[in-house]
Amino acid sequence: MTTAGEDVRRRLTGMAGWAPSGRLAVPVIVGLVIAANLVGVGTVVVLLLGVEGDRGSTGRAEVLWAAAAYLAVALPLAVLAGLGRQRATNRWLMAGRGPTVEEARQALRLPLDTALVAAVVWLLGAVLMGAVAALTFPDALVGARVAVAVLLGGVVTAGVTYLLVARAARAVTARALAAHPPAGALTLGVRIRLLLTWGLTSGVPMVGVVLLYLDPSNPDGPGRAAVVFLVVVALLVGALATVLTARAVGQPLRDLRRAVQQVGAGDYAVDVMVDDAGEIGLLQEGVNSMAAGLAERERLRDLFGRHVGTTVAQRALTTGVSLGGEERTVAALFVDVAGSTALVRRTGPEEMVGLLNRFFGVVVDAIEDEGGLVNKFEGDAALCVFGAPADHPDPAGAALRAARRICDAVATAGEVDVGVGVACGRVWAGQVGAASRLEYTVIGDPVNEAARLTDLAKEHPGRAVASEPTVLTAAPGEQVHWQADREVRLRGRDEPTQTWVRVR
Known part of the structure; x- marks a missing residue:
């Protein structure tokens, strides 16, 4: 059960990470671009405070009217130009389909293209406003001051536009990168973002302050209000730029940290959203690829272990595989279903398979619990080994305990009848083929x-029948469950074999 505080934190995190997609993407981005331009306009107004100085010239009205007229024409044209450049992006977003390679590449350029459009608008505005100021003010140097002020406002506008649009277009970026993951070609990476943030928080404000004091059209220097307002704007724009950059870098890194912790805990079902076209996006894609590779490796390890046994699989993964082997002292347990030919005629092949699977489940559990290896299944029989490939402290005793357990479990189930033979000695163990x-x-x-x-x-x-060396080699606690039976001559052996059977 979650607390109210956790619910609020999760809700705030979701709101902070929200990014518009589909039909909402374009309207929201247009609104953010307009807001960024308003920030630039405010910066220019602050830079132009005190432009008349002590000369009392009356050219400010003409400059303001020219600026208003220019904005009335330039902003709609800029919006249309931006929409035109992203018409392809809007098309596949509205259609709800995945983008082509070229469409994805263009969608990834959305923040940069939007910032470039804003930069062009403000550059033209700087030229126009500077010319108007030079013509209307008695001192033509005022035109240079106005042009530089508008140019600095354009830098602020373009920078804030890029950061805002990059944040708002995360969903669009994620969909483009999901269709075509990043392959090393970066747009604006972390280094450029940090430099951009520095420019917005320190570079432009400091240049503005310096220009206010070096302005030849105002030799007495700027008024106190102009400097104070410029500092306030710098603080506000700097805070906005820093928050946007911190979110753009910090949130993906937190997601990556959680993903890596999840992988470290053995859960490879990791799917980090790739929503960045720079170094962070490459890192996100890399973590996803790493998790997928580990999941595939774990799946192959599991399949390998199911086919050859967990012990053999682990040894092969650790030391590699090659033809050859070694001599070892082992206990061999062979278990076979009695009367299997008649049983398959009576039950049919499909039912017989299910019966064998249940029987082999008993065998595998008994052998692995005692530290042995089910080496191979042979139709309705199984060969099990204790002491290879890994050492075993009491291979004979473990094999005898497993034999008793198998016999008891099969008798309780009552589905099949089996025979279990156990022997021990020196064998060759290794890879053949x-x-x-x-x-x-x-x-x-x-x-x-x-x-x-x-x-x-x-x-x-x-x-269950065992050879005498097997019982005598086992620990005393296991020997009490067996008793000597008779001496037999086994097929293929010249010497007689003394057998031991379970104590009833």
């Missing part, structure tokens, strides 16, 4: 002996 297709196996007399003992076990009431 070809360079392109390997299989881990164990080869040696104990494996053959266990298979032969399985045939005897099918006729014994306890359904």
Whole structure:
């Protein structure tokens, strides 16, 4: 259950990270561009305060009327020009489809293109206002001052426009990058953004203050009000630019941190939204690719382990695989279903498969719980090994315990009848096959002996038979569950084998 404070924080986070998309994207972006231009106009007004100085000239009215007329014509034209450049972006957004490569590239340029349109409008305005001021004021140098003031206002406007539009167009950027992920070609990266923020927070205000004092048309220097208002505007614009840059960099980094922590915890279902066309976007795409690669590797590890056994898979991933092996002392357990031919005729192939799967589930649980390896399934039989590929402190005792557990579980289920044979000794364990297709196996007399003992076990009431060396090698706590039976001559062996069976 979440607290009220957590709900409020989550709601505020969602509002701060909201970005318009679809039909809302263009109107919101147009509104933000107009707001950015108003910020620029305010900056210019502050820079022009005190332009008449002590000379009492009357040229300010003409400049203001010329500015108003220019804005009335230039702003609509600028909006139309911006919409024209992004007509393709608006088309696929309104259609609700994914963009083409060229459409995605153009959508990623939306903040930069919008800022360039604003910069052109203000550059032309600086030339026009400077000319009007030079003609209307007695001192032509006032025209230079007005032109520089308007130019600085244009820098502020273009910078704020870029930051605002980049923030508002996150959803559009994300959709474009989702269709065509970043491939290394960056637009404006983190370094350029930080330099832009520095220019808006320090560069333009400081240049403005310096120009106010160096203005040849006003040798007495600016009034106190002009300097104070310029500092206030610098603080406000600087705060806005800093917040926008911090959000543009900080929020993705927080998302990436959570994603990396999620991957570190073993959860690879990570899908970070790629909403940046710069270095951060490359990092977001990289984290997604890393998580996908780890998920694929984990899936292959899981499939590999299911086919060859977890122990063999882990050893292969750690040391690699190659033809060859080593001699080891192991205990081999062979389990086989009795009367399987008649059983499949009675049940049918499909039902027989389900029955075998349930039976092998019992075998796998018993073997793995005792630290063994189900080396291979052979139709309705299974070969299990204790002591390879990993060492085991008591391979014989573990094999005997697993044999008893399998027999008890099968008898309780009552679906099949089995025989279990257990033998131990020296074997060769390793990879066999070809360079392109390997299989881990164990080869040696104990494996053959266990298979032969399985045939005897099918006729014994306890359904499990072990060789004498196996029981005598096991820990004393396991030996009490077995008793000597009879001596038999197994097929393929010259020497007789002393067998032991479960104590009933």
